[in-house]
Amino acid sequence: MVTNVTNLGRSGLSDWLIQRVSAVILALYTLFIVLYLLFNPNLDYATWSGLFAQTWMRIFSLLAFVSLAGHAWVGLWTVTTDYLKPTAIRVTVQLLVILAIFAFLVWGIQILWGA
Amino acid sequence: MLQVSIYRYNPETDSAPYMQEFQVDTQGRDVMVLDVLHMMKEQDNGLAYRRSCREGVCGSDGMNMNGKNGLACITPLSEVVKGNKLVLRPLPGLPVIRDLVVDMGLFYQQYERIQPYLQNDEPAPAIERLQSPEDRDKLDGLYECILCACCSTSCPSFWWNPDKFVGPAGLLQSYRFLVDSRDTATRDRLSELEDPFSVFRCRGIMNCVAVCPKGLNPTRAIGKIREMLLADGS
Amino acid sequence: MSNMRSLTFDAIIIGGGGAGLRAALELAKSGKKTAVLSKVFPTRSHTVSAQGGITCAIASADPDDDWRWHMYDTVKGGDYIADQDAAEYMCSEGPKAVFELEHMGLPFSRFDNGRIYQRPFGGQSKDYGAGGQAARTCAAADRTGHALLHTLYQNNLKNNTTFLNEWYAVDLVKNANGDVVGCIAMDIETGEVVHVKSKATVLATGGSGRIYASTTNALINTGDGIGMALRAGFPMQDMEMWQFHPTGIYGAGTLVTEGCRGEGGYLVNKDGERFMERYAPNAKDLAGRDVVARSMVMEILEGRGCGENGDHVYLKLDHLGEEVLGKRLPGIVELSKTFAHVDPAKEPIPVVPTCHYMMGGVPTNVHGQAIMRGEDGKDQIVNGLFACGEAACVSVHGANRLGGNSLLDLVVFGRAAGMFIEGALNEGIDYLDASESDVETAMKRITRWNESEGGETVPELKRELQAIMQNSFGVFREEENMQKGVKQLAELRGRIANAYLPDKTNAFNTARVEALELDNLMEVAEATAIAALERKESRGAHSRYDYPDRDDVNWLKHSLYFPADKTVGKRDVNFAPRTVDTFEPKVRTY
Numbered sequence: 001m002v003t004n005v006t007n008l009g010r011s012g013l014s015d016w017l018i019q020r021v022s023a024v025i026l027a028l029y030t031l032f033i034v035l036y037l038l039f040n041p042n043l044d045y046a047t048w049s050g051l052f053a054q055t056w057m058r059i060f061s062l063l064a065f066v067s068l069a070g071h072a073w074v075g076l077w078t079v080t081t082d083y084l085k086p087t088a089i090r091v092t093v094q095l096l097v098i099l100a101i102f103a104f105l106v107w108g109i110q111i112l113w114g115a
Numbered sequence: 116m117l118q119v120s121i122y123r124y125n126p127e128t129d130s131a132p133y134m135q136e137f138q139v140d141t142q143g144r145d146v147m148v149l150d151v152l153h154m155m156k157e158q159d160n161g162l163a164y165r166r167s168c169r170e171g172v173c174g175s176d177g178m179n180m181n182g183k184n185g186l187a188c189i190t191p192l193s194e195v196v197k198g199n200k201l202v203l204r205p206l207p208g209l210p211v212i213r214d215l216v217v218d219m220g221l222f223y224q225q226y227e228r229i230q231p232y233l234q235n236d237e238p239a240p241a242i243e244r245l246q247s248p249e250d251r252d253k254l255d256g257l258y259e260c261i262l263c264a265c266c267s268t269s270c271p272s273f274w275w276n277p278d279k280f281v282g283p284a285g286l287l288q289s290y291r292f293l294v295d296s297r298d299t300a301t302r303d304r305l306s307e308l309e310d311p312f313s314v315f316r317c318r319g320i321m322n323c324v325a326v327c328p329k330g331l332n333p334t335r336a337i338g339k340i341r342e343m344l345l346a347d348g349s
Numbered sequence: 350m351s352n353m354r355s356l357t358f359d360a361i362i363i364g365g366g367g368a369g370l371r372a373a374l375e376l377a378k379s380g381k382k383t384a385v386l387s388k389v390f391p392t393r394s395h396t397v398s399a400q401g402g403i404t405c406a407i408a409s410a411d412p413d414d415d416w417r418w419h420m421y422d423t424v425k426g427g428d429y430i431a432d433q434d435a436a437e438y439m440c441s442e443g444p445k446a447v448f449e450l451e452h453m454g455l456p457f458s459r460f461d462n463g464r465i466y467q468r469p470f471g472g473q474s475k476d477y478g479a480g481g482q483a484a485r486t487c488a489a490a491d492r493t494g495h496a497l498l499h500t501l502y503q504n505n506l507k508n509n510t511t512f513l514n515e516w517y518a519v520d521l522v523k524n525a526n527g528d529v530v531g532c533i534a535m536d537i538e539t540g541e542v543v544h545v546k547s548k549a550t551v552l553a554t555g556g557s558g559r560i561y562a563s564t565t566n567a568l569i570n571t572g573d574g575i576g577m578a579l580r581a582g583f584p585m586q587d588m589e590m591w592q593f594h595p596t597g598i599y600g601a602g603t604l605v606t607e608g609c610r611g612e613g614g615y616l617v618n619k620d621g622e623r624f625m626e627r628y629a630p631n632a633k634d635l636a637g638r639d640v641v642a643r644s645m646v647m648e649i650l651e652g653r654g655c656g657e658n659g660d661h662v663y664l665k666l667d668h669l670g671e672e673v674l675g676k677r678l679p680g681i682v683e684l685s686k687t688f689a690h691v692d693p694a695k696e697p698i699p700v701v702p703t704c705h706y707m708m709g710g711v712p713t714n715v716h717g718q719a720i721m722r723g724e725d726g727k728d729q730i731v732n733g734l735f736a737c738g739e740a741a742c743v744s745v746h747g748a749n750r751l752g753g754n755s756l757l758d759l760v761v762f763g764r765a766a767g768m769f770i771e772g773a774l775n776e777g778i779d780y781l782d783a784s785e786s787d788v789e790t791a792m793k794r795i796t797r798w799n800e801s802e803g804g805e806t807v808p809e810l811k812r813e814l815q816a817i818m819q820n821s822f823g824v825f826r827e828e829e830n831m832q833k834g835v836k837q838l839a840e841l842r843g844r845i846a847n848a849y850l851p852d853k854t855n856a857f858n859t860a861r862v863e864a865l866e867l868d869n870l871m872e873v874a875e876a877t878a879i880a881a882l883e884r885k886e887s888r889g890a891h892s893r894y895d896y897p898d899r900d901d902v903n904w905l906k907h908s909l910y911f912p913a914d915k916t917v918g919k920r921d922v923n924f925a926p927r928t929v930d931t932f933e934p935k936v937r938t939y
Contacts (some may be wrong), residue, residue: 002279002312012308012315013348016341078316082275127854157808160860161852165389168567170603170684172495173393189687212538213857219390232503233454242407243451245463254456258489258496262392297454 008073019074022067029064058112065108069101122204148187164215174263178215179204184265184326206268221277222264229289234300250296257291259329266323272316279312283323283333290336305347354543358382360770361547363518365391367759368738369553370501375767377508384511391502395567399494401608402486404753405443410467410484416440426472426637427747428889429934432923435743438715439761446760455500457489469611470752471635486753491606491680520791521581524781528732533791540855548778549770556739557873561704562815565597565604574740576869578711579912583721586742586907589881589891590708593824595641597703599661601688607752610634614666618653629939636939639749639890642702646824663697708746711736717766737762748889798864804849807864827894831882838875845871876910883917
């Protein structure tokens, strides 16, 4: 077994599962948004904001954001381990990626529940 | 006259590898690439490559022919030569010892890592262990691997992580023992594989399937290992 | 010389094929300091090419099967110069060895009841020839050798055997008393030459089919062990006995298993006639290999051969149907398509008898101990030297080996040698160390090549040697032609002694390996030629136009070739099995 401390799920199996499940959620979310936009050709701010005012939409969106964060972390972690061989550079990039993902996630939550 | 361009490197006399051009007279016959190598070796005795059975069962002469990995002994010119030109290179991704001879150490290490031998903790009977023809059929397409390394050295995931990713050849053998009804070490075998590299670095590119000279399908075996891991770990 | 590195082992096994790996496994389990030294990665050894199976009376296809019937077939197949104590040992120990292989994981094909699948092979009978065709060859589809070799390698990994892979053994090292105390070996990757010291040296170097121009053998089968032993002065037994396999693919030489005929295939001539019915009315296509090969050559010589030049016959398999071919003979379908451009489900495969197996080799007892002739004219054990597998002549195959008996020979006698060496090491072995001059003697040959400054090159000399053997020592032999061959070989020996190695670099120098191999081919070829000329009779694989009959009065004997003076002596065949009655020589018909 290859031991590793920087991947998300601590096991290839859970990483793999996270990747698959988050992909399905993101696909559903994307599909929903696309369809919503198609069926509302004259979308204005009030309608759009109304949609996001509903609790179920907020939960759905949060789920999608968390999925995106997990998906991105697993994917980018893989990319860094593939292509960045010097440890210092790899760990630095991984930290930056984590920070960015964390920031985007908090920002997303703020948008959803903010004013 | 066939134009052959071949990768040359002798660590004692060359500071860097280079491509050497050969003219080979095959008398218009559709010979195997290995025959062409023999003809070239008669022109230049120092040319180094591995070969043994010359019938595709020993796995010695895996190499890259016009961009695709395969066994020189069972690859006729008609299958690879385009425009009368043949480019021969060593298997990609492994250190070159000399000319077409690569250091297969990492490849063998990954094979050894999966414990490629039957494990059964019950005492052996006086005769053979019984196995139904159906259970035996599950080993078909797995045990035939000849360890030529054509698959693993065509796999980008193996190129990037040859020390961590088992690679298609090793995983095919891993599944050969996981699925053998006579093997009782399934649990231990699976727990050795659940990390993010050993199995999960496979991205389903399927180069391994495209090049396997024995027509085996490592990607399918890797998929089956994932299924077993999921069933075992969920 | 003094700065040469040395390695020390309890036992060194030269050769990583079936016999070597089986011996190594036994020794690795015992905890002795053992190494396998192989010029190729072990799974590239020629055992991997064995197809049809391993013959053994495990009583699966027939619950009443009896190892004595197998022994009878083996002795008869060998035309009565197989040693009966050895055949007895192999056939009776066989089932144990085969079950061990299964327990190690060998993926045998299966019958519906879950037992190992067995198919009929040539020369097999029930009830000492009276009960008709037997099915005694245990098979893993038509890839039994591959499955067996990989299984053995895997179990050596499990038991932490030390491997010196891609190392080439150059010559044996003898001490002042003539005991074998190791060898000189070269690490091919670096070119470093090392003195390997060992209390037991096992030659498991396989056959030497590459002395012939056309052979089913791998390119690596150059008789390295035989060459080393001959140069060290040890005699060789029955070297005239070379098996020509009936079904080598015409033009390519690659093997098509006898299992094809075991599964119901048969040979036809250009008229579509199943000609084996004439030559062997009972066993037909499943007669002994020597019989079938000779019949094929007769058909060709009498103008009934197939193809434009009438120089081959056809193996017909299309009537078996795609399902049987796919399940039982998948490798054959692949090989035919690749090398004969024929789909056996639709068309017959063009085949011709092709050099396949060396029945002769280093004479040994059942423990693998090499035997030479003492000053009193009697057998004498060579201290420190062992042989098993094709390199050895125990002799279980006599003048003609039965199909499926080579894999059994490998595992039974590889195992036996391993067990014996373990016992001997436990009792303690103490031989005199080799002196510096002993080592220098063993270095002579590689030094000569390294210092060569001009002359003929290896490929052309090798081609010439192979042509001589093909022309003068083929399926049928005859005095005058053989004499010519012997003379040509003597002349060739002089030229090889002055041949030139242009490339003297060290890293993975395959040219140097091929030069060293050429010396061994020369030794084997000459031993074969001189022994063949001497045996004035026809027996098993050795058929002479000028002596067409078997001569039990003068030649119910092993031949023994002595390299020092290139003479041939005779050695008694063992007719004293321990637990069964002697099989007396009878006229051999199928």
